Amino acid sequence: MKKVPFVLFILAIVSCSFQTVAQSTPADTVAAKIGEMINKVFNTEVYMDVDTILFNTKQANFYLNEESKAMIMTMVAPQSFQKAEEHFNKESNKDGYKVVEKKKLTHNGKNILYQSGILKRDGKKAHMYMYAIECGPQSIIFFTGMHMAGDEKKFFPAIERAALSASLTK
Numbered sequence: 636m637k638k639v640p641f642v643l644f645i646l647a648i649v650s651c652s653f654q655t656v657a658q659s660t661p662a663d664t665v666a667a668k669i670g671e672m673i674n675k676v677f678n679t680e681v682y683m684d685v686d687t688i689l690f691n692t693k694q695a696n697f698y699l700n701e702e703s704k705a706m707i708m709t710m711v712a713p714q715s716f717q718k719a720e721e722h723f724n725k726e727s728n729k730d731g732y733k734v735v736e737k738k739k740l741t742h743n744g745k746n747i748l749y750q751s752g753i754l755k756r757d758g759k760k761a762h763m764y765m766y767a768i769e770c771g772p773q774s775i776i777f778f779t780g781m782h783m784a785g786d787e788k789k790f791f792p793a794i795e796r797a798a799l800s801a802s803l804t805k
Contacts, residue, residue, distance in 0.1 A: 679711035681776055684800040686793040698797075705782035705790045707797055712777060716746050716769040719777075723748045723767055731755045732763070742799050745769055753784075760784035762791070766798045776801045 681696050685707065690698035696709040712719070720739070734752045741747065748767040753760060766778040778801055780794030 679803065681709040681711065681778075682800075682802050682805050683709070683797045685797045689790065689793050690797075700782075700790075704786055705794070706780070707794060708779045709801060710777045711770070711803065712775045713773050714775045715773060716767070716775060719767040719769075719775045720748055723750065723765075745802075747799075754781075762787060764791070764794055764798065766801070768798070768801050770803050774803065776803070 678695075685693075685698055687693075687698075689700060689705065690707055691701050692699040698707040700706065724737075732752050732754045734750060736749070736751045738749050739746070740749060746769040750765045752763050752765075754763055761781050761783050764778075764780040766776075768776040768778060770776055778798045780790075780798060782790035782794070
């Protein structure tokens with residue numbers, strides 16, 4: 636199942652970060668800075684409390700349920716919480732995705748943006764949960780959890796626990 640809203644969300648954030656670097660950095664170092672950002676986004680390890688019985692397949696920061704009924708994915712972006720909030724608030728209902736809830740919260744001293752929604756595609760329905768978790772002045776963990784409709788009681792508590800425990804340090 637495609638996750639268009641999340642992919643567009645991440646691409647917009649990464650794009651804005653790249654544009655900021657390009658505008659504020661001499662041309663000869665732009666490529667190096669962009670390379671560093673890409674490395675951080677895709678290769679920074681995120682530590683979290685994942686139910687490995689439910690999400691038993693792991694590749695980097697991506698966890699998948701054996702039956703492919705649920706998944707968890709994280710990325711780290713070199714972005715301020717305020718910039719992430721601007722992008723988070725721009726997300727709208729599109730491409731079969733409908734926002735059900737949005738909120739800003741604090742958990743264990745961390746600022747968190749939360750959004751849940753329903754994705755309908757090809758006659759199937761899935762629940763998506765997106766979090767932006769502040770980790771420092773220029774670091775945000777973007778967390779997405781998804782499960783197929785009908786499995787809320789089974790997967791949501793595990794997704795929420797993983798998201799709220801996500802950090803860059805053990």
